[in-house]
Amino acid sequence: MNAQKTLPSYLEQSQQVRERFDRMKSREVILKVKSLGKTFETQKRETVALKDINFETYRREFLCIVGPSGCGKSTLIRILAGLETQTSGEVLLQGKPVRGPGRDRGMVFQGYTLFPWLTVKRNVMFGLEVNNAGRLEAETQALQWLQLIGLEKFADAYPHQLSGGMKQRVAIARALANQPRILLMDEPFGALDAQTRTRMQAHLLEIWRKIDITIVFITHDLDEAIYLADRILVLKPHPGEVQELIEVPVPRPRQMDQFISEEFLTTKARLEELIYSSEAHGEEGEEPYPMMMRLAEVGDNVE
Numbered sequence: 267m268n269a270q271k272t273l274p275s276y277l278e279q280s281q282q283v284r285e286r287f288d289r290m291k292s293r294e295v296i297l298k299v300k301s302l303g304k305t306f307e308t309q310k311r312e313t314v315a316l317k318d319i320n321f322e323t324y325r326r327e328f329l330c331i332v333g334p335s336g337c338g339k340s341t342l343i344r345i346l347a348g349l350e351t352q353t354s355g356e357v358l359l360q361g362k363p364v365r366g367p368g369r370d371r372g373m374v375f376q377g378y379t380l381f382p383w384l385t386v387k388r389n390v391m392f393g394l395e396v397n398n399a400g401r402l403e404a405e406t407q408a409l410q411w412l413q414l415i416g417l418e419k420f421a422d423a424y425p426h427q428l429s430g431g432m433k434q435r436v437a438i439a440r441a442l443a444n445q446p447r448i449l450l451m452d453e454p455f456g457a458l459d460a461q462t463r464t465r466m467q468a469h470l471l472e473i474w475r476k477i478d479i480t481i482v483f484i485t486h487d488l489d490e491a492i493y494l495a496d497r498i499l500v501l502k503p504h505p506g507e508v509q510e511l512i513e514v515p516v517p518r519p520r521q522m523d524q525f526i527s528e529e530f531l532t533t534k535a536r537l538e539e540l541i542y543s544s545e546a547h548g549e550e551g552e553e554p555y556p557m558m559m560r561l562a563e564v565g566d567n568v569e
């Protein structure tokens with residue numbers, strides 16, 4: 267007897283989930299990516315990092331981007347941030363073409379990007395002051411953001427006195443302080459230990475629920491993507507193209523015990539199918555893995 271139960275399709279949605287998506291899609295489109303392409307030319311070769319990427323995100327949507335190494339995730343988010351220019355196509359933020367960095371987009375990267383010589387409060391104030399807020403106003407606002415992320419007690423601490431998770435919370439507060447329309451996050455929890463990472467995911471969902479922000483979040487971690495996202499954009503490499511835009515059928519509010527729910531597992535199975543089939547082709551230009559010579563004695567086996 268086959269004890270394995272067949273999972274429902276990841277395309278099946280409960281009425282509650284369907285209604286949430288209908289509500290989400292009735293909101294304004296914040297970000298529109300149209301026929302986006304990026305080719306890197308080096309002396310050695312030409313790499314098509316992104317080819318004909320099309321998608322849009324709605325106000326207050328949480329969009330995750332996943333895909334195997336080299337599929338162009340970082341290139342895409344850097345173009346959205348205005349840190350890189352595309353070769354073709356365009357990015358529209360509330361209808362206006364993105365031509366460079368702007369305060370309408372906040373960024374949080376994997377590496378800790380706080381200024382080590384400034385206190386936590388001054389780190390959050392920094393962007394506000396650059397954007398012409400007076401010192402007193404910047405301080406008041408910075409303290410409010412620190413309160414939102416639960417670190418007001420650490421306002422006068424320096425980054426080296428904080429744990430990795432706390433540093434990323436401050437980075438999030440700093441990115442949000444300028445009240446961007448969209449928060450761009452590139453593997454922000456990638457350097458954290460598993461337990462801190464889990465707590466940060468729940469914390470980010472809390473923040474997202476409380477404020478008017480649209481989030482685009484890159485991750486390698488499929489559980490993280492399903493737990494966080496409304497929709498997941500799956501890319502494939504060589505060239506970087508959209509494979510599928512998946513509507514996550516797991517209801518909100520999300521909880522950790524949903525990791526073993528049927529909706530979660532069926533979505534994960536689909537993501538694995540998409541990612542591992544495109545990953546099987548390997549990194550372009552990567553050296554093949556060798557057949558290894560045996561150096562241990564014959565019969566001295568570890569398995």
Ligand SMILES: Nc1ncnc2c1ncn2[C@@H]1O[C@H](COP(=O)(O)OP(=O)(O)OP(=O)(O)O)[C@@H](O)[C@H]1O
Nearest residue numbers: 306307308313315334335336337338339340341342
């Ligand atoms: N500055 C650059 N010059 C030349 N090629 C580049 C440059 N940046 C990225 N690439 C190439 O573009 C492709 C996409 O790279 P990108 O870093 O965006 O992928 P990724 O999906 O973020 O990868 P990972 O998950 O490993 O971080 C890769 O083949 C990479 O080698």
